[in-house]
Every structure is written in structure tokens, then in C-alpha cells.
Amino acid sequence: MSTATFSGPKKSFLSGLPVISHLNKSVGLQRGMLITGLVLTGFFLLCTILAPFIAPYGYSQLSDQSGSFPAQQAPSSKHLLGTTVGGYDVLSRVLWGSQTAVTVIVVAVAMSIFLGVALGLLSGYYGGWLDRVLVVIADAIYAFPSLLLAIVMSIVISHGQSSFWGGILACAFSITVVFVPQYFRVIRAETIRLKAEPFVESAMVLGASSMRIIGRHIFKNATRTLPLMFTLNASESILTLAGLGFLGFGIEPSSAAEWGFDLNKAMADASSGIWWTGVFPGIAIVLTVLGLTLVGESINDLNDPRLRGRKRAGGKPSRSAAAVGQGGNTGAGTGSAAGNGTREAGNA
């Protein structure tokens, strides 16, 4: 991690960006996995942006000039992936579904990052009773099965209101509640570790205020694992969203297209030989999660010196000499520096 991130400012701006820098330093199979992930994710994002243009129909469209859509029609030239029991066009819903997924991911992860990072920094830096209380609460929430928490939250937050934003925000909020403790823990751990780093101590010795230390010295260093967490949490939020939809707490079809919801509705179809209503949203979920997870895991591996160990990458002699000294404060996954076994597993 150290070398790549550090080389950022000097190299071109592009190659300094997280994913691109990772792509540059990846090799062989690791590169293959990263590229596969990027292609899948890119495809998914493309669908999101282009859904209004490439989807043959609207997500809640039931008829066109030539009349109402037939129900449960097998894939045909008019409906490439068939239609559902309600008469929706499956292809359109799958494509529009990517929009819902992205919106939920972005809102959910953005909110949880914001809250989790803020709380984690404060808790980790100040310690004391605030920290203890927050940790116990975070642990408690973490112990609550995430899907069920999401269900309760979605009832609490929106009362199951089905408007597009109502549904999205409810899902996003409920996912947020589940994720905040995760970010909180990671950031807090990182903050605690950084707090003992000489460069933070040196700021303390200089008399820098706490806010300055948190803002200028800890924040950027503590959040370097975020791109990784973002991708992994993104895939997890898709799964949570799908699970919510599956249990009937999703977004109603007239408000938005949602894969999990469609898959849930398709359960009955599948056992009746109507496979197209369930398989396509299912595949969409799997591929998207697969893509995001591949990206996340690849980044993780590339960040973690232990996992990147046998890469054919490394550095010029001078660079690795620097890395020797810096390993402690920079390695994203080098829990070994903290000597804390659990952490190692955690970040991995």
C-alpha cells in the first residue's frame, strides 16, 4: 500500500486514483480478477446510466401502443427476457433495477461512511466513556442480525411507504444502520493505532489542537481502507436490499424496479416452469455482487503487503528501503504492526 499511495502525488493524477493505481500494480491472476471485477462493475454502472435509453420499456410499463403486455410470456422478440405475472417486461426491469441498486448503494454507503467515520474518529481519538458507550452500542447493533435490523428500520423509517425515494431511503437508511458499526469499528481501530504513531505524537508535542490532529493527521490516514470497504459494503448492501425485497420489504414495482423484489415474486413462477422471471434478476444480483466483490478483494489484496507478497511488483531499491521504515504506519492491512491478531483477520 505504502509505495503506491505515496507515489500518487508525483505520478500523473490518473494513476494516483485508488482503483487505477491498483490496476497498475496488479499482475497475473490478481490482475485478471481485478479486471473481471472492473468489467462487471463497469457494465453494471453503464446499465445504470443508460437504463433510460437502452431499456425497451419503462420499469412500470404495462402496455404500449399495440396493447397491454401479456403476462408471463416467455422470452420473445418483443420481450427479450419475457414478462412477469403482472405483465412487466423483465429486461426493462432488470436494467432499471441497476439504477435502484446504485442509488441505494450510494446513499446507504455514503451515509454510513459519513456517520461511521465521524463517530469512529471521535471515539477512537478521545477514548474514555464516550468511546466505551459507542463501542458497546456498536457491538450490540452488530450482534443484531443485519437483515432483521434492516427490516425493523425500514418499518420504522418509512412505514413501508412505496414512493421511489421513500422506498430507496428506507432501504438505504436501514442498510446504513447496519453498516455504521462496521465503519465505526474499522475507523476507530485505525484511529487508535494512528494515535500512537509518532507523526501524530509529534503533532501533539507541537501543541496542535485535537481538531487539527484529527482533521489533518488522522483522517486521511485512517480512511485509506475506505475504497475497499466501499466496494465490499456496496455488494453487501445489494444483498441486503435483495433480502429486504425478498422478504417483502422492498420497493413496490410501480415505484422502482428492484431485483430482490422481483426475485421474490418469481419464486412461485420458478416452480411452475416460468424461469425467466427469476433467473435474470437473480443473475443480475450475482454478477453485480461478484463484480464489486472482485474489485474490493483485489484492492484488498493489493493493499495488503502480506497478500501482495508474491506479486511481481515491488519497488526500486530506494523505495523499498523507505517502505521498510514506513511499513508500520502505512500498511492498510498490516495488523501485525499492532500485534493484534483479530485485526489482521478483520481487514483481510
Add this chain to the structure above:
Amino acid sequence: MTSLIEVPDVEPVAVAPKRKSGQGGGLGRYIVVRFFLIIPTIFILVTLVFFLMRVIGDPITAAQGGRLPPDVLAQRIHDAGYDRPIFVQYFEYLGQVVTGNFGTTITDRRPVVEMLSTFGAATLELSINALIVALAVGIPLGLLAAQRRDRATDAFLRFFAILCYATPVFFSGLLLKLTFSVWLGWLPVAGRTSTRTELAMSSLAAPSGIYWLDALRSGNFAAFGDVVSHAVLPAIALGFLTAGVFLRLVRTNVIGTLGKDYVEAGRSRGVSEFRLVTKHAYKPALIPIITVMGLQIALLLGGAVLTETTFEWKGLGYQLVQYLNARDFVAVQGIVMLLAVIVAITNFIVDVVAALIDPRVRY
């Protein structure tokens, strides 16, 4: 849903035993302190769920809202005492819990303890089955991947691992069912037993609720076979999900320890690569693995909702969703309480086991 990100345990309030402490009495004290840390977790969860439940509506509206005029409804809610000040209700509830009175579920009128033991047993059985699959698949493949790292085998296994948890369990469950039950007809569709076995086992004096155990105890091998055949698909669906996590976990940590000096030291002594992976690297890697696994197990217990729903497995997760829909305060509170206890105790056990594996805290 299993968590993709195993959040690091930052020796929170849970003081990870100071590895250095060579002094005696460390572990015993650690265990005691760690044990008492269970209580706040449970307390917070119980409180959380109590208030959340009051926010989302009452069971009477849920059941009768569609039939009764609003004034009658309000009267009934009043009769049931659900409109009293919330803190009065809360402290009443706490009082009951402390005295060991968990009440009777509102929607299906079962004593909570009985309800928990019935469904808890089902969930426990499912979790054990899934765990067996997860361990049997995840750990050897994880070791294999670690040993073959960056080769084709490794890439394949990692892909497999990601697929395992990228596939929502209801989707994989559906595919499994369609393939093995409907199409091939090898295995039953859903449920925990066939009716016949269920009846056969209902004659047992003190059923444990763990069906394979009961089937064995009834000395009926056909019944046992029946129970096992029902258990296969759910165990695979849920087990593979977790296996994906385990595989990755084992791989990462073993690779981590493989880079340690002591592995290099072993290599320099001429120890074979196989042994380096399976002995030298694996056992130290076990400590973080077990920590995360414990969390996974705890999540398994509460997170099997989707599997239970898909496979007609009447366990806590499925039931919790039902009760939630019915706004059955009492039942939901009871289940969450149990889950909290399980999670807390699992974490506790895991910490203690990890401490036991690690000789540095043993003395």
C-alpha cells in the same frame, strides 16, 4: 446474510488479553471480565428492540386493523395496555425479564421460553448442519488456495468463494430445489422431515428438538435417513454461503502467517511445504480465523432468515419475521434477547477459545 467484511475486533471494551502478561491468573481473570461484558450488550439490544417495536405499531392493529372501526380498535389497544406511557411499559418489561418471566407471545399464545426452545432447536440444527458444510468446504479449500496462491487453483477457488457469497441464499436455494428436488427428484423440497417421521418422533418422551438427534434416539434409521435427506439442501445453501467466507478467511490468514519469519525458519530447517501450510501457518492463523468464525456462527444463528424461509425450516429467523409482521412485541423481544445472548456467548466462547489456542495467554 453473512457479512463480507469481517469487521476487526478492536479489543473494544472487550479487553483482548494483553499478550505479554506472563503473570499467572491472566486467563481466569480475563474470562470473568469478558463474561461480564456480555451483559451490557444484551441490555442494549433488549432496550433497542423494545423501543423499536413500540414505534412500529401494535399487534392488535396488525391483526384486526382491517375489520374493526377505529374506536373499537383504540378501545382494545387500551384494554391490552399498549397505550400506557412507554417507560411504564419498559420498566414493567425489564422487571419481568429480570425475574425470568418472558411472557407469552401475543399472536400465537405460546410461552416465550417454549417458543424459543422449539424454534431455537430448529435454527440450531440448521446452523450446525451449515457449519459442518462450511467448515468441511471452507477450511480445506482455504488451505489449498493459500498453498497454491496466485496459481490457477487459487484463482478458481477464490472465484468460487466469491460466488458462494455473492449468490443470495434464496436464489441458490431456489436453484438447488429446482435441480435436486423437482428435476432430479433426489431430495425433498423443503421442511425438516416428512410427516411420517415427524409423527414417529412425536412419541418421544423428551424430544430435544434437534431432529437428527431425536431420530437417532427413536432408534429409527429410516427416520434418520429422512431427517438427513431433508437437511442436505438447506445445509448446502447456507453452508456454502458461509464456506465462501471461511475459505477467504483461511486463505488470507494462512497466507499472512506464511509470510512470517517462523515459516521461513521452518523452511530453512527443511520442513516440507505441505507441512508448513497445514501446521506452521495454519495454527497461528487459527486465532483470527476463530474470532471471525465465531461472529459468523453467531450471525448464522440469527441470520438464517432467508434460508429458513426458502426451505420451510421453521426456526427463529423465519419466525422472527412473522412475529415482526404481526407486531408481536413479546415474541420479538424474546427472540432478540435470545439472539443477543447467543451472540454474546458465542463471542465470549470464541475469545476464550482463541485465548486458549494462543499459549501466550494460557500461562
Add this chain to the structure above:
Amino acid sequence: MTTNIGNISDQPLPTDQPVLDIERLKVTFATDSGDVYAVKDVSLEVKAGEVLAIVGESGSGKTVTAKTILGLLPETAISSGAVLIKGNNVISVSRSKLRKIRGRDVAMVFQEPSTALNPVFTVGWQIAEGIRAHAADGHRISAREAKKRATEALRKVGIPEPEVRVNYYPHQLSGGQKQRVVIAAALALNPGLIVADEPTTALDVTVQAEILQLLRDLRDKYGTSIVLITHNMGVVADLADRVVVMYQGDVVEEAPAKALFAEPKQDYTKNLLAAVPHLGRNSASEGAKERLHQGGKVLVEAKNLTIEYPGRLGRPGFKAVDNVSFTLSENEVFGLVGESGSGKSTIGRAIAGLNRATGGSLKVLGYEMLDFKEHTFKPLRKDIGFVFQDPAASFNPHLTIGECVAEPLLIHTHPSPAQARLRVAQLLESVQLPASYAERFPHELSGGQRQRASLARSLALNPRLLIADEPTSALDVSVQAKVLELFKDIQEEFGFAVLFISHDLAVVDMLSHWVGVLFKGNLVEQGIGSQIMGNPQHDYTRRLIASLPVPDPDEQARRREEHRALLGI
């Protein structure tokens, strides 16, 4: 355990044949930023019973060479040339053959004994592991037999009560004992050659002396050849028969130890030797009869200072500093020495307000640290500078050197950007760095440069007091020498008081007017530097000084003899 088991070499060895023969070794690492030529052209040989030292600065290829000998290079490395051990070329033999050679013909001792031992297995198991790994081709060795041999090996390396200790886990042993275990594991199959990569670097000097003695005994008793890798010239002087000096992947000089120290031929070697601090030479308090710089104000005054780290959850706390009294006056350099864990850093950090003093009294610039409050102490902070041990870690990797150096200015004096830039340039200049370095990021500087920058930062506000916690111990000797030189100059120029912390007596002596010796939290002795070095009073100080090898084979041999009794070796 006195004979080799299963000698499978193809031809019988002529007695004068070298145990190890490296011919034109070249090791290249393939990286995405091009190839790294770690070892360019190394040829050397080791004869039976010989100790060959390889020295050279960091990154010169010592470790890579050592790893090549055991075939432990990662897969990204391409090596050519020949490494012959008992006639087998390690570079080209099959994997299974290589596995047989490892441990039996050549063994390795690692730098950090605590990481070289697997924490979850007993030491006996780990030693026996190697023994059993080599039994497969002949008869199997029972676990009991293997354990017996492990016990034997432990006995050989001088572990007391090996029968008991064989069942210990690594964490139950001290650092020195762990290193003995590592050596025992290397010895278990009685290999003809042991490669020891910085075997004492992680150890305290007193322990280092024991380990060096052990290695010497092995060579003397069993005729084991040793390849000793180190950057410590004292260690070389103490143990080596012959020395190979490496520089940037090449061997620049090779000579018998005595000859090398007496008459280095290459410039590089000369500089290297010149840079090594030598106890008793160059003392800052040379000739002083009484404590210097006592005229000025007392900046730091500790009276029966006690510092305790709180215990976790009701456990008793740990007293890291116990009843320590000293003063530090204007212009004075106070050297604090002691081995690892003796509480040096704790004292330094307490003065800077990073730790809380818990007992006695500690007055810093007149401020009683027992009543420490950040906001009341903050105004004093500009008068206190702090230089950290690891220059890399003490810079925020995301800020430029300029930003880092300017930080104290921004906090305390709120200058305009132009003023700040100017001041930074001045500061960098005063530590002999080009002003343009302000634009660089910390990782773009070498270790020595970084430490200079760190010094510049700590001087930014013209502090009256500077705390330097092992400012040079992360640096190579030659770099260290330059930084120390600079340090000394600047101190003389600016005249601030310094608390100089180091575990290296020679370094402390070079800079300090007054030296305190810390032992397990107690200040066992303090006095004028040259006097303490020349005439230590306290037992512990004596042992410390006796353990320190000096970079001169003859002198070191004499000292060793002198101190034998004291060191108990």
C-alpha cells in the same frame, strides 16, 4: 548428536574444501518498475570452522545473499552463478533435494528471534520438527527420540534445565533465550554451516555478548562454519575471522578481520569504519572534571519521579520509571542510556507531556507535570522540541516535508504563507537540506534526510529544550555519523538543552555532557560522560560497557578477556 546423520553427499569431502562456495552470484528481482539488481556479482567462500562476516550498509544485498545460500529467495527472484554447498549447487538443485540440504547441511539463524519462533508451538516441537523432517528418507524418528535430541540441542546452546524448557512456548523465554533456541534449532542436525543474518541486532548489548560468545563456542567446539551478517562493526571485530564488505550488490573488499580493521583498502570501507562510533573516543565530555553548563536555568527537574502505566481493569499498574531524580540545565546535553524497556522513552515522553507523571515531581520549564493540563501546558510547547526515533514514522505521509516543518509555526505563530515558506527554507538549510526538498513527500527522502527534516521541524520555534529519543538508531552507521555530527553542530550553534536518549553508549558519549544510566526504571548512575564510560561505578553500568564490542578486533579480544568474569561467559 555429534555426527551428521545420513550423509548423502555424492562424493566424500576433501577436508580443505570450502563448506560454502559462492561463484559469481547474481540475483535480480523482477518488479513492475523494472528489475532490481540486488546482488550483482558476489563470489566468496567459507572454510570449515571459519566465521565469515558480511558487512555493508542497508540494502547492499547482505540478506539476499544469505537467503540464496538456503534457496529461500521468493519466486520473483532470478539468480545465476553458483552456490555450492558440499558440492550441491543450491541454485539449480531440485526442490526436494533443496529441502534435504536445508537444515542438514546449512541452517539459518534469524534476526528477530521472537518472530522466527512460532508462538503456538513449544520450542521443543519446533526443534524436533527439523529433526523429523530429515528422517523421512531413512528410518522414521519417533517423537520421543526427536524430543530427546531437541533437549540435547537446547543443552548445547546453554539453556538451563533443557528438559523443562523444551516444553516451553516461545513467549515464556527471554529474548536472548529465544535466540538461543533459534540457534539450537539450527544446530539440531549439526550442519556444517550456519548462516546468521543479524543475529544480535534485536537484542540488548548484554544479551548480544552472550549470543556472540555462544556462536564462538559453537565454532570452537563443533567446528561449525558461520556466515555472520551484520552492520555492527563491533560484532564483526568480536567474532569474525574474515570480512566481506558489500556495497550496492557488489563485494568491494574482502580481508581477514584484523587486516581489514587495521588497514582498510577501499575508500568505502574506510568511510564505513570511520563512521562507527567508538566507545571512549570522541567523548563530548572529554576531559571535563565537573558537570558542564550548570550556570543557566534548570529546565527540567525530576525529583523522585515515578511513572506508572495504568493496569487494565483493576490489574496493578506497571511502574516504568521508579523514583528517578535528575536535572537538565540550559545548554546541557543529558544522555540517557539503558537497555530496552528500561524506561528511557517513558521519561522523555513524560517531559513532552505525552505520558503522565504519576508520582514525585517533574518540573518542565517550571511547569509541574503532575498537574498537567493540555491547555495550560500548550504555551510551553513551543519551547520544547521532540525528535522521534523513526524518522519515517514521525512524518505524516500525506503532507510534504515543507508542510510538516511549517506545522509548529502555523500552530504557534500564525505566519503568512510566504513567511512560513521562508522560515522553512531557512530551517532546511540549517540542517543541510536543499530548500527545494520542502516540496517533497517524506517517502521521497532517504532515512538520513528525513531525520534531518525531523530535526528541522523540532527546531522551527527555537526551542529551549529538545528531546531526542534514539534519533539515529534507525539509520545506517555512515548516515548516523553524519546526523550526529549535524546534531552536535546545531546544538552548539543554537544552544538548546537536550535530553538525548539512546541505547548505544558510544553514541551517547559522543554527544552528552552528562549521562544517566537507567536500569529497570531506576537511574542507577549518573555522571560526566567520559567518567562513566571510563570508570563505571554501578555493576550494571560496568556490565553494559563490558558487553559493548568495540570495532577493533585486538582491542575487543582484550576487552573480552578482561570482562569475561563480569559478563559471566
Add this chain to the structure above:
Amino acid sequence: LTACTGPSGGGGSASSASSGPIAYGTTDKVTALDPAGSYDNGSFMVMNQVYSFLLNSKPGSADPVPDLAQSASFTSPTEYTVKLKPGLKWANGHTLDSTDVKFSFDRQLKINDPAGPASLLANLESVSTPDADTAVFKLKLANDQTFPQILSSPAAPIVDHQVFPADKLLSDDDIVKAKAFYGQYTIDSYKKNELISLKAYPDYQGVLGKPANDAATIKYYAEPTNMKLDIQQGNIDVANRSLSATDVDDLKKDSKVKVNIGPGGEIRYITFNFDTMPFGAKTPDANPAKALAVRQAIADLVDRQAIADQVYKGTYLPLYSNVPNGFLGANQSFKDAYGDGNGKPSLDKAKKVLSDAGVSSAVTLNLQYNPDHYGSSSGDEYAMIKDQLEKSGLFKVNLQSTEWVTYSKASRADEYPLFQFGWFPDFSDSDNYLTPFFPNGGFLKNHYNNPTVTDLINKQLTTTDKSAREATIQQVQNALAKDISTLPLLQGAQVAISANGVNGVDKTLDASFKFRLGTVSK
């Protein structure tokens, strides 16, 4: 039709249910076996097998006839007298007499459990027992024509007074343990909401007669799809309730099973809130005529048949009146009044009615539905309605859904101008589709109030002459079709799947909506 012999011995092959007890599967759930503590389909289904009523209907009909009673009739306008059959014995040996009858009703009223059916007994003042065989019910409202139905409703199972406590509920396990049953079956083993095994009760003398099988099991499913697969694989003999339309449709094509369809009492409708609907009384542009026109135009536009066919695939049927088909006096008032007169929509009529009322621009409708209480197909149903209404260009529909608890409160608190609702009858009488709904806005609280309608409804309730009552009920329906307080859309059908070789399922699918396991044989 003789039942197969061979009771379940346990063990043996775990395969199909081709022999042994009748295996019935459902997704309904039991709340409680205690009649005072539950008021839902799942519990009532079991009660129907193990308890008896004073009056009950025979398979194939919904008309109450004496069950435990020998005779039952109004002996005065406010007195309904029941004579019991002699010599009745509970399965546990206790005698069943009028004490149990009085006990059962007193208990319902006393406990008045929030989740219980006591509200059905609103018209009951007291019960007296002149002798062991006679029970006299004193009513508040004279000549209540629904009272015989009430006596066969969930409020009316007779329970053993020696087992049940008078003032609190008894747990299921205690009931089973005490064998406090008198019905075609007794419960042999009971695993709540998982599996119940029933055994025929040999001493049963009620109106249902000896069951056509001597044992049955009830298996509870969480997911309808699993139940569907199970019946296809022969693991159960009968699958009843909550199969999705797609499942039913697929099963119709399966030669191994038979789909039995009977009349259903469940109805679905859209409620108009007269205050808040477009042009409603409390809106800024209040105009009753325009509001009525809006309702009528909607009635003209909905295509019930299309919804029934596409979304429900025949598991629901179009409903053209407030009283569903099969009940006394039911007509098709909406079919005649709206659309093309044949049940198909009519755009022209809708346009006309709106323009006649002076509504020129498209009307925005805020239509609410609930996705989790009336089945997950509601979403599809309402998406179609939205589509149908918007296609006309006359309406712009904002479709919204809300989770049930909130929905049921908000809908009746004037928050929703137009909203979906459904109804399942408490007992099988036309009145159950009128009295609760329309006098004074009924339980819907939609501010509909038409005194004429109210009077007519009250009149039919106490009209003792059947044909006169029928005529009144028709009048009510016609009047309602004019006002459109609610717009009836769909009527449920009872769908029960039986495996091949299983007979008698169709016999029990009548308007009493009671599934009697005793009619099933194989």
C-alpha cells in the same frame, strides 16, 4: 369411498402420503385453539374439526342447521331457544350439556380478548339454561336474522366447562392434553403451526357425521411454493389456501393433481373517502356532483375481468356488487350501471359522466394499496388499475403502498383519498357485507352516509321473510351502486388442490368457507 386402513405406524418409507391419514397442507397459521382467543382462518379451520357448534352447515351449503342442537328457533323476537341432543360426551368423557353452552358464550363475553371474536356476540344479552338440554339466548335486537349464522361462527364453538377456565384463555397444549374436544376429530398430537395429527372421534353425533377417513394430519407451510411442490410430489393430499395464482395455474396443467374451486367470500374493493377524494367534502374545490362523477368514471373504466385473468388467473373472480355472488340477494348492480353493461369498461361513458359533471381536465387520484396484507399480488393488481385508469387520459394516478399497520390506521384516519381494502366474512350472510360497511361510513370511516341505505340495511337485518329480505338486499345494492361508497372489484374463490385419488375436497368448498377434513377420502 372407504378410507384406507393402516394408521400411521411410524417409520417405514418416508415417501408419499398415498396411504395413511389424509395429509392436508396450508399456509394459514393457528393463533390459538381456544375459541375465545383467536379469530382467524387458520385457528378456525382446526376448531371446525375438533369442536362443534349449536348450529352448523352441512358440506355443500352455508345454511345453518342443528349440529349439537336438536332444534333451534326464535321462541320470541328476542329469545332464541336451542334444544341439545341428549347424551353428548366430550372426548375426555365429560358430559356435554347446556352448562357447557352457557359457559362457552359467557366466557367469550367475559374474556373479550382483543384478538378474540367476542365482538360477533354484540347482539347477545345473556344465555340461560332452563334445563340440561336447553339453552335460551336473549338478544338485544329482535329477530336478528344473522343469529343462526353467529351460532356457527368463530365465536360459537362449544367448549368443555370442566377444562377451560371461565375468565382466561387455555393454552393449546393444555387443551390437547385435556382432550377437550367434541367434533369429527380429536387431536392426537400437536405441534403448533408445524404438524397436527387428528383422529376420528367415534362418539361424534353432530351434523357432519362420521368422517370419510379415520385420521388426518395438518401440515403448516411457510411458503406456498413449497406446499405446491409437495403436493405435486405426493407428500400431501390436499393443499388449501394461499397458493399464488401462478402456482394454481401451473397445477391446473398437472395431471397428478386436481384443482378444486369453490365460491369464496373474500372480496376486494376500493374505498372512496368522501371527504378527501377529489372534489370531496373537505377539499378546497368540494363538489359532491363532481366527486360522484369521478367515482362513476372510475367504475366505468376498471376492467375487473382483465385483473382476474392476468393477475389472479381465475383465483379471483370479478365482483360486480357489494354483496358477493352466492349470498342471499346478491346481484350485479355495478355491471348493469357502469361500463358497457357487460362488465367491460367503457371509455365513452366515463368521458361523458365527467364532462356532464363539468370535470374537464385530468383528475389526479392518490390511490393507496397495501402490499403485505392482501397478498403480494396487490402490487400487480393496482399497477393494472393504474394503467387502466391512466390509459383513458382522464386520470393521473399516484400509486402508493404502505405497510399494513400504518396502512390500516391511516386509511381510516382520512389520510388516503382512495384506498384498497378487503373483507373476509365473519359468517356467511349477506348482511356481513352491509352492516359493517355502510351505515354511517361503517368501519371504513369514509364519511359515506345515506340514510336511505342505512334504513334499508337495518330493515333486511330483521326481516323474517326470506324473499322479502332478499328484495331489500337487492335494493341496498342498487342504491350502493349509485353512490359508490366502495367500488367492488374482486371476489375470492376457494381453491383447494387435491392429489389424484383423493376425493371429497370439492364437497366442502361451499359458502360456509369451512374446510371439513371429514369429507375427504382416498
